[in-house]
Amino acid sequence: MTTTPATKQLQYAYYPGCVAQGACRELHDSTLALADKLAIELVQLKKAACCGSGTFKEDSQLLEDTVNARNIALSESLGLPLLTHCSTCQGVIGHVDERLKQAKAEDPSYFAQVNGLLKQEGCSPYQGSGDVKHILWALVADYGLAALADRVTHKLTGLNCAAFYGCYILRGQNNGFDDPLDPKSMENVFTALGAAAIVYPGRTQCCGWPISSYATEQSFAMAGGHLRAAIDAGADCIVTPCPLCHMQLDSRQPEIAKVTGQTFGIPILHLPQLVCLALGVDPERLGLDRHIVPTQSILRKLKL
Template sequence: MSSSQKLRYAYFPGCVAQGACRELYQSTAILTQTLGIELVELKKASCCGSGTFKEDSQLLEDTVNARNIALAEELNLPLLTHCSTCQGVIGRVDERLKDFQQNDPASLEQINHLLAKESCSPYTGTTEVKHLLWALVADYGLEEIQRRVTRKLSGLKCAAFYGCYLLRAQTSLPYDDPHQPESMENVFRAIGATPVYYRGRTQCCGWPLSSYATDLSFQMAGNHITEAIDLGADCMVTPCPLCHLNLDSRQPEVEKVIERSLGLPILHLPQLVALALGIEPKKLGLDRHMVSTQPVLQKLGL
């Protein structure tokens, strides 16, 4: 990004970041303001369904998210989300609807007819759905992020937890390899931190199972956290608030299931980057986590 460019996005914050993970909403706002990125929040947007709408009706998932995308299209801006699950669901719907434009116009006409009945704008396929991670890497640029660093995170070992929705929910992933991603690790390097590679970083966190197979869900989360700890990670960093819930807020319960003490801090991606930009921890909601983030702050001398 050149110094003359101003990045603007139609911002889809999602549900979890405005509720259980309010610190994600908070840290995204501070990070983007610090970087000079403008977010135009889509106040009229609705929940993406987190993959559950299609269990009852694919048409429901398509129509709800066609409306969300159309809100961004009205502004002539890309739709930005900081939730991997939202990215996976809305991005997948966007792919489906763009395919309808070419191969199944009747299905798109049905969706737009339903939107019109609710006085909503039609889906036109003129924008894209982009996660904050992709915006930082592809639009803002790692070199520019590195230039803005005022507090280099030297010595901090970070284990990325991509999860599954961000990488494999969509057919096409132009910004990274869905099986061997490097985007988060490249961000870590740009801000001075050291990446920790481990097998579970691209696997499911277990959240989708938590309501009906709780022990299995916690075993999955425990396996990932244990593996990261054993490889020397000081913290885990995730671009998904649902993953954060299973890995952080439920970590005490995970410990009981796997019968091992863990205590690994789980950071949201914008919290980590904002720390490197000199933002004070309290402003990033780092005191809201279930697992204390103090070990990370102490290692950074904060």
């Protein structure tokens, strides 16, 4: 992992995903603001499809691989790595990329089958020449923590931030950027921004979103446990690299409180929102007013 700045402008094929263009529009907006502040060029993949959020493979592994091979091929055609700000998309698309690169070398018939289906639909073939990267990895490994710290105009001094990594970003693929059992990349970003990193039980566990449709009480109990652990550890906010985790922990927090009989009230931030606050972006541009749990306590603490 490098913390030195890139020697040339960073460019990515931007895969916004579904949730950031709908229920979490503030994630899309803050990602664009972040790229603007850091002079990162994002070329949006407007013809990309939903990654399937891990559900396509329940019907067919071939379906998941083909849909996401097409997504990756779109970025390959631009000669750019695919960039996502959703850890679920990172896990699914990254794992497909990893699997198909292996198939290219070890199972050429399956590799050809996937590309045959793409050809039937008039799509560019998957080459296995690109990369799939979460914006967290891009900040840490491509832009560099030292360079990020140099761009900070409003240090987040006094803000206690608790990371919630969730599942996919750590275990969806062999990313090579962090330890899936004891990650530090989010905490390193917090430190670079001037904030304090709070470590607590549950930061690498599931938020409960995947089971919320059929085991709601158990799902909310899982989420409530994580919220309580972060609060008890002294966190002022929880920061997540996944919009699905954000929806579970933020938009459902009032329901979680009712089910668990507890009071929480802890703000949940998207990673790009937190970084943008340190880079001097106007909070109004970041969609902080779209959150269910009010974020004013963070702004007050930072005197924004």
